[in-house]
Amino acid sequence: MAAPPSPFPNADALQPGVTRHExxxxxxxxxxxxRVREIRGVARALGFVAVGFTHVAPFExxxxxLSRWRARGWQGEMRxxxxxxxxxxxxxxxxxxxxxxxxxxxxxxxxxPTPALGAMIARYAQGADYHGVLKQRLRELADxxxxxxxxxxxxxxxxxAPLTEHAAAARAGVGFVGRNTLTIVPxxxxxxxxxxxxxxxxxxxxxxxxxxxxRCSRCLDSCPTGAxxxxxxxxxxxxxxxxxxxxxxxxxxxxxxxxxxRVFGCDICQQVCPYNHRxxxxxxxxxxxxxxxxxxxxxxxxxxxGSAAYRRLTRGTALERVSRSRLARNAAxxxxxxxxxxxxxxxxxxxxxxxxxxxxxxxxxxxxRLDPSARESLERATTDDPDPFVRDEARIALRGEWER
Numbered sequence: 498m499a500a501p502p503s504p505f506p507n508a509d510a511l512q513p514g515v516t517r518h519e520x521x522x523x524x525x526x527x528x529x530x531x532r533v534r535e536i537r538g539v540a541r542a543l544g545f546v547a548v549g550f551t552h553v554a555p556f557e558x559x560x561x562x563l564s565r566w567r568a569r570g571w572q573g574e575m576r577x578x579x580x581x582x583x584x585x586x587x588x589x590x591x592x593x594x595x596x597x598x599x600x601x602x603x604x605x606x607x608x609x610p611t612p613a614l615g616a617m618i619a620r621y622a623q624g625a626d627y628h629g630v631l632k633q634r635l636r637e638l639a640d641x642x643x644x645x646x647x648x649x650x651x652x653x654x655x656x657x658a659p660l661t662e663h664a665a666a667a668r669a670g671v672g673f674v675g676r677n678t679l680t681i682v683p684x685x686x687x688x689x690x691x692x693x694x695x696x697x698x699x700x701x702x703x704x705x706x707x708x709x710x711x712r713c714s715r716c717l718d719s720c721p722t723g724a725x726x727x728x729x730x731x732x733x734x735x736x737x738x739x740x741x742x743x744x745x746x747x748x749x750x751x752x753x754x755x756x757x758x759r760v761f762g763c764d765i766c767q768q769v770c771p772y773n774h775r776x777x778x779x780x781x782x783x784x785x786x787x788x789x790x791x792x793x794x795x796x797x798x799x800x801x802x803g804s805a806a807y808r809r810l811t812r813g814t815a816l817e818r819v820s821r822s823r824l825a826r827n828a829a830x831x832x833x834x835x836x837x838x839x840x841x842x843x844x845x846x847x848x849x850x851x852x853x854x855x856x857x858x859x860x861x862x863x864x865x866r867l868d869p870s871a872r873e874s875l876e877r878a879t880t881d882d883p884d885p886f887v888r889d890e891a892r893i894a895l896r897g898e899w900e901r
Contacts, residue, residue: 515591515652516636518643529701532646536598536700539641543634545600546689546779547682549669549703553587553594553695559664560585573734575743584659591652593697598638599662599669601682601689602631603779605787608768611758613837615793616828619738619762621690622815623787629813630784631655631692638694646698654693662691670703676728677716677766683709686773690785716766721755737763741827742819747855747886750893753830753862760799760827761816791816796835797843799828800856822853829856833863841867845874848891854884861887865894 511517527535533550540548563584572578583589587597604621611617621627632653639651654660663680666672671691672682679687683706710728717725724735733739740748741761748756767773781787791814802810807821816824829847832840844867847860861878864871878891 511650512591512652514658515650516639517648517650518639519648520643520645522644524645524647527645529699532698533700535645536638536642539645540598540600540638543637544602544782545634546603546685547601547671549599549666549671550700551597551599551665551669551702551705553597555583555587556585556661556664556668559661563661569732571732571734573739573743574745575733575739584661585664587660587665587695590654590658590660591650591695591697593650594652594695596696596698596700596702597665597669598694598696598700599666599671600631600635600638600692600694601666601671601680601685602627602634602692602785603685603689603781604785605781606686606688606773606778607787607792609787609792611793612795614796614832614835614840615758616760616796616799616831617758617793618760618791618816619764620688620787621785622761623791624781624785624814626813626815626817627690627785628655628657628815630782631690635692635694639696642696642698650697652695654695656691658693660693662693665693666691666706668705670706673706673708673710674729675708675716675770675772676710676714677725677770678729678731679767681709681770681772683772684775684777685779686775687767687770688773688778688781713771715769715771719765719769721757721765722752737765741823745823747858748826748830750862753859754834754866756827756830757834758796758831760796760824760831761819788814796828796832796840800825800832800843800847800851822855825851825853825856826859829859829863833859833866836867838867841871845871848874848878848887854882854887857882857884858887858890861890861894865897869897 537548588594605623635653643649663674666680667674672680675681681687722735724732737756737759811817832844844860844863851857875891875895879888882888
């Protein structure tokens with residue numbers, strides 16, 4: 498007897514990242530509107546605070562914006578944003594896609610008090626790594642869609658996939674893009690993580706979300722490093738999130754004093770946003786709740802993290818994005834910004850004995866900030882340190898070429 502025809506004619510040649518999902522039982526007949534209502538209900542049951550549906554035509558306006566942004570060099574060292582992948586074409590990820598489903602998952606918005614020598618970590622990174630959480634939920638959503646509608650091909654996307662997620666969320670009606678380039682979900686705010694699910698199933702689209710920032714410029718005005726060239730224009734090279742996460746080498750000297758005690762990401766432009774001050778904000782997803790060890794870790798501990806301690810701290814979190822040396826580099830800068838006498842001794846020790854030159858160089862800058870009279874340690878570094886970067890940083894600190 499011949500095998501029945503496959504519901505997936507190209508099942509043996511799926512695009513990378515595409516998965517096929519089959520129903521556990523024969524689905525009953527539904528109208529497209531009924532399917533949308535049921536899928537929306539399933540998505541909310543999975544913890545998503547917003548879900549929207551849209552078509553898969555290319556994001557043409559976003560393509561132009563991305564091209565101009567790249568031409569200005571505002572991507573800095575983020576070479577993956579220069580790759581030839583078409584980030585504005587959903588069908589580049591799933592050729593048979595007919596619908597893009599956009600979702601938003603709330604993360605922690607708690608603001609614990611920062612100790613004098615404590616580190617500040619962006620709120621989204623204080624829980625489990627959102628990449629894994631979002632991918633698992635979206636796979637579950639695809640399974641449920643198959644139960645409701647029959648066999649379906651799907652492509653799960655989070656921010657590591659080449660897709661313009663903020664444009665997708667706006668066109669699907671999930672939220673509008675704020676002046677700080679982040680998505681704001683009405684009634685929820687911007688403390689959310691975005692995900693997308695491409696499916697080869699035709700579903701009625703939602704209305705796009707229109708911008709609602711008006712003339713408010715609090716986010717732009719509050720950025721300490723002046724990363725916004727204007728509304729919707731972010732020069733990533735000046736953004737604290739970029740400096741602490743993406744930048745691999747030395748942090749520009751003039752930006753270090755403006756970073757405060759932030760060692761991974763930044764929430765300033767979200768903290769001042771009126772949409773994030775609603776009384777009835779949704780609770781964070783259980784897996785994304787802030788963990789005590791990531792809320793305000795000790796800067797001195799981060800400065801001297803051993804490999805085993807680094808793995809324990811970062812395993813299963815977004816902090817795995819930064820290396821141990823970059824985390825220590827950020828901690829050195831943060832210690833220099835504390836103005837605390839108790840920070841001097843660990844910085845002196847790091848300048849003299851830290852195994853990484855990147856960290857020693859930033860420790861020299863921090864010592865100049867903390868104790869301009871610490872000439873002996875800095876002079877020793879100008880002659881004895883084997884790395885020219887460290888020697889230069891020590892000379893700069895001795896000359897007082899830093900911003901107090």
